[in-house]
Amino acid sequence: MSLFRYSGLTTKVRAMSGALLSKEDFDQISTLGNVPEVVAWLKKKPSYGKVLGNENENTMHRGQAEGRIKRSFYADFSKLYRFSNMEQRNFLDTYFRRYEITCLKNIVQAILSDSPTLADVSDYEEAFAKHSAFPLKKAASADSMETLVSVLSDTPYGDVLRKVAGSGSTTLFDYEFALDMFYFRDLWKRVRKELKKEDREAVLESVGVTIDTLNLQWIYRAKRYYGMKAADVYALIIPVHYRLNLEQVKRMAEAESTEEMLNFAKETRYGKYLQEMEKPNLERVGSMIQENVHRALMRQNPYSAACLEVYLYRKEQEVHRIITAMECVRYGLPAEKIREYLA
Template identity: 40%
Template sequence: MGTLLSYSGLSTKIRAMQSKLMTERQYQEISQLESVPQVVAYLKKQPGFKELWADLDENSLHRGDMEKLLTHTIHQNFAKIYKFANPSQRTFMALYFKRYEIAIMKECLRRVFDKTREGLDLSLFKDFFDRHSKLDLEKLTQAATIEEFVNSLKGTEYYSPLSKIGEEYTPLLFDYGMALDQYYFANIWSVKDKLFKKRDLQEIIKAYGNKFDMLNLQWIYRSRRYYHMAPADIYALLIPVHYKLSHKEITALVEAADKEEFRRVLDTTAYKKRYPELAPENLEEYYTLNLRNVLESEARKYPHSVIMIYSYFYHKEHEVDRLTTAIECIRYGLSPAETLDYIHKN
């Protein structure tokens, strides 16, 4: 009863916000538009953007503004839910928020490694991050070297995992991005039992357990298929979590003699039983399908739990990805049919 009462108000709020997410009909209408200003003008009339973009002038936007504005709608909706949430619910949101910090850090790292990239302006996000984060966006965006970037993280939880990189080899952008992902995923799994109880804990385990298993399957396959990495190097990339994939299955997949043996091992896993069409070549597609199915199914069954929050953020972020794709297609003059096809593939 306590859980029901604590989540009833928030669930109502999230359902109202979820009803404002873009529909298939709206994506079809967007695909017919001919310019980015037309897309912005269209979105300004839609329930999910009307309030947020009321003062936005679509004719004064620069080329790179749209992606940031769309991303910021995620932040704005996060802030709405956070304001409405109780301390227990904010615990999950604080943990989830780290994915936004990592996205910002990866963008800054790309600029450090690619000296030809233009300066990075994250001023739109400053107020949001000032309220929820210890990151100094100004220092991160001004860092010209990897040393400056890592030093700007002193006093945050990300300094320790990144400061250890490069002691034995010359690291690449991939190494820093992977270190951030691994830290984030391992952190979620290590603190879940301390931070959550009962139904919330069960939903965290199910959602993230499925996510981590499917990510590990992807990384093993890609590491073998495209990068021809040695087993020891593949193990170093994996999230140290076993949910439906046993340690024995992970070992067999990593050390499979060839792609046919990899396929045979994959066919014995719980995920193949769940999805008979699962194959090495479509692991990325089924990663997305599996996570969406888990979140939607669990949110329907347990609307008064933390999974309701996770499910909303997943769908909002997916909406932003699809709109970003649509805008790029329109910008490059693709036909409505091609644009809609790319939207559906996202």
């Protein structure tokens, strides 16, 4: 049954995956001399030529270039959406909340900045008009958190922001963390409730591993950079346990030091990735774990919603790496150093 439902979509995903940039492409980007050269190079690639083709790379500022590059992601999302049936579109509608929250974070950041300004959401408008009921323009026009909460009162995000605003701890981190916590708890619940068995098992593996690796990263940061006590660390943990069981999370949260926390982490299902590293890098570990999981999902469950989730993850990572490379080129870093950042 899943083969019948996903054969056409899986073929489409494979074709689109063939247009993703390769390691050799990123190696070439790392040798370019400035941002206009990077934009000119990207114009020659089908995925980016459509969003950059009418722009003069010599007069575009960096923010414009990044915005256009992000549009290629939403263009790919729309392609998959058009090619999907109603059941697959329901999954994509759930997944799109990820981008609503990304946009909302930008709006909150603009409001809380030292010189508050209206957020630029022009790069989101087309995709949101097609795929979201989020009141984008009204939210972007909010000049205070009170106004933003009011605008979003009929959405789930209104309650999330209202609780932070009333907590007495209202930094950008507080708002962003609350939105991330809401997203992953909501996604986990919706996937378990709404997807059919084959789709549910495949997507829960990807989502579960993402949650586990984020919990590892947040516990590590809390210990290393902030010296948080266990009670404060628990507040940072997404209350979903996939391959990290409750006892393992408890031991890491209550560890007396970063070193002890890492030793406990090495005893988990993800420990082999840490043991292979001379210096701990939890962000890198998270990327390695997710890439391995996604590779296995596409091999074992290609005819499921995993094909959508894996492609969107890889495209999002590609866009992030392009923007990182542009920043490195802008600051004149040598090609070898840029490749290290992109590894």
